[in-house]
Amino acid sequence: MSADALIVGAGIVGAACAAELAAAGLRVVVVERECVGSGATAAGMGHLVVMDDSPAQLRLTAYSQRLWGELVAGQPQRHEYGACGTLWVAADAEELAAVAEKREFYQANGIACAALDAAALYAAEPQLRPGLAGGLLVPGDGVVYPPRSAAALMERAVASGATLRAGTVTAVESDGVRLAGGGRIAAAATVIANGAACAALAPELPIRAKKGHLVITDRYPGFVNHQLVELGYIKNAHASEGDSVAFNVQPRPSGQILIGSSRQFDVATSAVDQPILGQMLRRAAEYMPALAGLSCLRIWTGVRAASPDGLPLIGPHPSRPNVWLAVGHEGLGITTSLATARILAAALLGRPCEIPIQPYAPARSFAEVLHG
Numbered sequence: 001m002s003a004d005a006l007i008v009g010a011g012i013v014g015a016a017c018a019a020e021l022a023a024a025g026l027r028v029v030v031v032e033r034e035c036v037g038s039g040a041t042a043a044g045m046g047h048l049v050v051m052d053d054s055p056a057q058l059r060l061t062a063y064s065q066r067l068w069g070e071l072v073a074g075q076p077q078r079h080e081y082g083a084c085g086t087l088w089v090a091a092d093a094e095e096l097a098a099v100a101e102k103r104e105f106y107q108a109n110g111i112a113c114a115a116l117d118a119a120a121l122y123a124a125e126p127q128l129r130p131g132l133a134g135g136l137l138v139p140g141d142g143v144v145y146p147p148r149s150a151a152a153l154m155e156r157a158v159a160s161g162a163t164l165r166a167g168t169v170t171a172v173e174s175d176g177v178r179l180a181g182g183g184r185i186a187a188a189a190t191v192i193a194n195g196a197a198c199a200a201l202a203p204e205l206p207i208r209a210k211k212g213h214l215v216i217t218d219r220y221p222g223f224v225n226h227q228l229v230e231l232g233y234i235k236n237a238h239a240s241e242g243d244s245v246a247f248n249v250q251p252r253p254s255g256q257i258l259i260g261s262s263r264q265f266d267v268a269t270s271a272v273d274q275p276i277l278g279q280m281l282r283r284a285a286e287y288m289p290a291l292a293g294l295s296c297l298r299i300w301t302g303v304r305a306a307s308p309d310g311l312p313l314i315g316p317h318p319s320r321p322n323v324w325l326a327v328g329h330e331g332l333g334i335t336t337s338l339a340t341a342r343i344l345a346a347a348l349l350g351r352p353c354e355i356p357i358q359p360y361a362p363a364r365s366f367a368e369v370l371h372g
Helices: 012-023 055-072 093-108 118-124 146-159 195-201 233-237 274-287 289-293 330-349 363-371
Strands: 002-008 028-032 086-090 114-117 134-138 163-166 169-173 176-179 184-192 208-217 227-230 244-251 257-265 296-306 313-316 323-327
Touching (some): 002 012, 002 176, 012 028, 012 146, 012 323, 012 330, 028 184, 055 330, 086 093, 086 118, 093 114, 093 134, 146 330, 169 184, 169 195, 184 330, 195 323, 208 330, 257 274, 274 289, 296 330
Parallel strands (some): 002 028, 002 184, 028 163, 184 323
Antiparallel strands (some): 086 134, 176 184, 208 257, 208 296, 227 244, 244 257
16 A cells, blocks of 8 residues: 555544545545544544634634634534634733733734623623623634544545555654554655654654543533633643643533633643642632532543644654654644644645745744754
């Protein structure tokens, strides 16, 4: 077996890349050691969110969100899509001032949003605790169920001629990959798209593991109307060291409620960390006290792959010929998967892309590591 492009990993990023490259006419082989949509994809919340830590992040997330809109149009059930929007919650006057800045930046970049005062906040979300100052509503954000979306993308790839193969890649070489058990697949280009597991194949990558916990409740339709995120989430989510938790609650189309979020650096185990879970749930109850009375059905963890600057590595490996990267998405892999596939295809095929691709080129992170 040989391929024009071999993709390591059939999570949502790998599946999106496979669909994009197969549609372009390449012979694509995807190697997955577990199942489509496993790993961090299965563990994610599925939040499709525009984020603004940097102009490059805003361009990437906004572009990908538009691609998601095109993908789910006419088949929202296939992805368990919900157009819930995001409501960023301001706890006090200082955070309300940050709402004004965020609104101005979003609107200047064409992102629809509206500032809410306290009365409008409680009209939108009556279960929030008293005393909050207001918020920012971003109505274009939504949610999907990531494993189903990954499966849909892989089905699209296979329909375009891609081959999905079960196996474990043990080494990536300039002309293909080696598999556990001694097999080998030749490839003109190999795309590493297996999240935090990329460290086993390319330990030189500047990628760190970030573990997170999630809790899902029984069905409580109408309890939460929007994806709710505290404004302090941005600071906690992108801290460079230490454990952190933040209030992040999501309504699922099923009526269930997802509760997050937590981050632990350099922890790649699957075990539930009871102290960090307790902190996360207490933080959620601080913002929404009635959550403490709901029935929990399941708790799980996942490991995200984080780059030094919070942007994914998309494009050619700086020092390994014919090796390409689509890793380092941290908590935005679901949102940015479709844009990642477009950027990777543009770089690999030498064709134009709708947004600049240089900010996501892997060479910039290697330069940061080398120069401190």
